[in-house]
Amino acid sequence: MDTPYGIAPLPVWERPEPQPRAAPVPLSRAKIATAAIRLADVRGLDGLSIRKLAKELGVGPMRLYDYVLNRSELLDLMVDAVYAQIAEAGRHSEWRATVLDIVHRTRDAALEHEWFVDLLGGRPHLGPHALAVGESTAAALNEAPGVRSIDDLQRVVGALNAFIVGALRREITERRTARSTGTDVTAWQTALGPYLTRMLETGRYPIVARLVIDGAHLDAEETFQHNLTAILDGITGRT
Template sequence: MDTPYGSAPLPVWERPEPQPRAAPVPLSRAKIAATAIRLADAHGLDELSVRKIAKELGVGPMRLYDYVTNRSELLDLMVDAVYAQIAEAGQHAGWRATVLAIAHATRNAALDHEWFADLLGGRPHLGPHALAVGESTAAALSQAPGVRDIDELQRALGALNAFIIGALRREITERRTARSTGTDEATWQASLGPYLTRMLNTGRYPTVARLVIDGAHLNAEETFNHNLVTILDGITGP
């Protein structure tokens, strides 16, 4: 297939859909991605395979290779489908409102699709919906008072993305750990509380003691929003 880039194949988002076959089960990349997302939501990425997706769709595995050539392309389609949900956050009045909406939509998407957090911060996401979200975010940040040139925009985007990726991975990891071990806060306190009390009573960790004894159990969503606002305040500058 000739492309504007010589012999390099077109990325999965730009390749035309294969010609329909006279088969009992019609397929499309959107249908394959939606099925893969359902399986990943239920069982995680480690359990995801072309064979399992094909079985769920009621087709032979080889039919899927007409639509995606490898697992990376499959993940690309899945990720961009999630970005389509995030893109619905849309534009808002003012740069800050737009960034807040996109960040919270990203968090909601990661909570709905935990595997999505695993793929954040890896190779660039370049699907059309991912690019739309990136454009909206960058365009909004470029309007922040403290962002005066392209270098400052790059740094602002880097700081924002680093926060979002780190916050979401930590929240998802904690949720998975609690679910997989069945360890709730009361159980954790009962098992490690006596040890921690002994250590804190030594007086060697006064600030940690204050955090443990006086610190409140913070709500995850409120903490995410508070820290996000702090990042945006820093981007705004003096």
């Protein structure tokens, strides 16, 4: 493909699958992505490499380069396979129900494949399933009462995506920290509770004290739903 910067390979989505080879282990991009996801689910992205994936598949590393040029293309395939799960969200008659379905499926996918959040908010995801999710989300938000122009749509899509990335990264980070340290929220509160109580009793942090003492203590799922509702309410009520 000719570009202003010279000759660049076609994206993996536009390159045809290699011709089948007479080999003990048949391969396809779908099979490679499935195996890579399985490996990353167990070891994380740091534990994923072309060499380790080839061993998992029972082939030589060079064989995989017939299907993906590098690790970045492998990650693209993996991400789009996850988006395929999210893309199963149905189109509802009401815009808000469609958005809720897509966002909750995104959270479910991130909790199942924690490495997925490490790839959110970075490079644009341009695989066919990612584009389908983006289209469904934008089409639904375009029907919201507060969206009257393409500028409005860009802003609400950006706000929703920022919330999703931030909320999921925080939730997954907390899960990882609890696993790596063996300290859950209850244990952390027990350990630091006396210190925090002493600090709040100084009277220097009255609003923080109200948040800690009087605020609702929601679990991760309730917090996610509550904040998502606030985002959608804001979109609905824009003037």
